[in-house]
Amino acid sequence: MIAIKDRIGNAKAKTIYGLVRKYGTVSKQLLQEQSEMKGSTLTRLLEDMTADGWIEEVGFGESTGGRRPILYRLRAEQGYVFGLDISRIHSRLVLCDLSFRKLDSRVWKMTASSTPEVLIQHMTEAMEHMLDIHGIPKERLLGVGVGGVGPLDRQKGVITNPLYFPSTGWNDVPVCRMISSRMGVPCSLDNGANAALLGEYWTDAPEERGEHVLYIHGGIGLRSAMLSNGKLVYGAVDMEGAVGQMIIQTDGVPHREPDGNYGCLESYASIYALEQAAVSRLKQGRESALRALVDRPEQLKFEHLVEAIHGGDPLTQELFIQSATYFGIGLANMLNMLHPEKVILGGPMFNTQNMYFETATQVAIRNTYYYPAYQVTFSRGKLGEEALAVGAAVMSAGQLTD
Structure with a gap:
């Protein structure tokens, strides 16, 4: 199982990837100003990251007196992430690319039969189905993020003792271990409000x-x-x-x-x-x-x-x-x-x-x-009821720059 933070191994490349993600479409000049890297170092990194598929050239910017600058953006189809919202009324699954564009989703109404084992089984089966119908190879799946009802233990990936779930069994649930063992990719957990905030933040236009x-x-x-x-x-x-x-x-x-x-x-x-x-x-x-x-x-x-x-x-x-x-x-x-x-x-x-x-x-x-x-x-x-699930996907992909 490859840790998401190890997908981009070079610390300087992580910096550049983070800046491209932050600004959306960005010129080499702005990347150099923000990263304070030497021109030769930045040129080599951009070439390597383009060859590896993490970023792509998308045309030219406006000239400020010389040659028009090449513009870069993330290559969205380089990887995919799932985001899960585990909540008391409805739980939700979304599949996103690396631009956090939603490709697919599924919703489950939480009932007295929605135990952790039943819900996780339904969710992982839906994940496999989504990958299949969208033609996404398993190696392109980077990870799964989960936004859950607290209190929870982020480091251990455990939902501890949430209140008001309609079914029993939600105390001390190792959701990340359950999902990782079924899907073979890393899984991360945070509370739902944090996930929703991340989703809204990163799907807003940079400005x-x-x-x-x-x-x-x-x-x-x-x-x-x-x-x-x-x-x-x-x-x-x-x-x-x-x-x-x-x-x-x-x-x-x-x-x-x-x-x-x-x-x-x-x-x-x-x-x-x-x-x-x-x-x-x-x-x-x-x-x-x-x-x-x-x-x-x-x-x-x-x-x-x-x-x-x-x-x-x-x-x-x-x-x-x-x-x-x-x-x-x-x-x-x-x-x-x-x-x-x-x-x-x-x-x-x-x-x-x-x-x-x-x-x-x-x-x-x-x-x-x-x-x-x-x-x-x-x-x-802007995301409505999907904010939490999309934010969980954002949380997972965010580890690329850790």
Whole structure:
């Protein structure tokens, strides 16, 4: 099994590959300025990397007085990576080339039968099928990246004890070993928020990338990640779900887990919180289009709320605005501490309708201390529900420059 970091053996070649990946299409002059390499060294590296298939010439740039410069870009079909999103509602697989263009994908709804063994078996069988139908030789597959629900152990490739999975068996799961043994390639693991942030960052055009970016995923719980100076920020422990424990009301409602904080953000702003609020209102006798979607209030799920809000149901709109207001307060706290230049809000709470995103960002701005001197851009990203899986593929391919 070839380690991904060993695919490009020369440290200087890794530097050049990283610069070409960063800028997309780049001239030799810019590569020399950024790498500070001698012209002869750079020329030899470019020739070798072109011959080896890692980069390719793509024409000529504009002349600045002499000969027009040759332009280079990555050769996307030099290798391929799989990205896996292992989450509580749906899990997803994508196949990408080295430009992170999605070639194929597959989604599984997580149910009581979605144990680790069953899911990994389905995923690896789908990987083999994708390689076959796209005519990709096995030696072109570089690796597999996995974005999972934390907490997890990145170094050991183990999902440790995630909450709220619909099936049993997800404690201490060595997902990387299970996948590598079946596929014969390296596998890497990180939490889903980090993976999603990488995906959004690297699929943006180079001129649109922010160097200080906050990502928050809104789903059954809240998950966050931070990029500073273009690099992921890691804490002493896996901290993906910590944002949900931010206290926004000291005497507030108890968390659904015994060790959760009273009045924490996740108890007001999450799919679970929205579902519970809707159930409570229906039990109180409030009128709503939700009543026609279920036999009993306890049967309400987030998908029913999305259907009702698209239908203009006043009660559901009220619940979404209230929850999004709480989320906006929590987001303002993050902005006042971290001052990112860009915030990406992903996950079903933001991608299934517009109201939650619009309300939350408006509330956040009104409570951001240095605004308008401090300007921040809000986005729902470009990848939607595929951000995590594509980001996991990015994470795997990123090891080429390690």
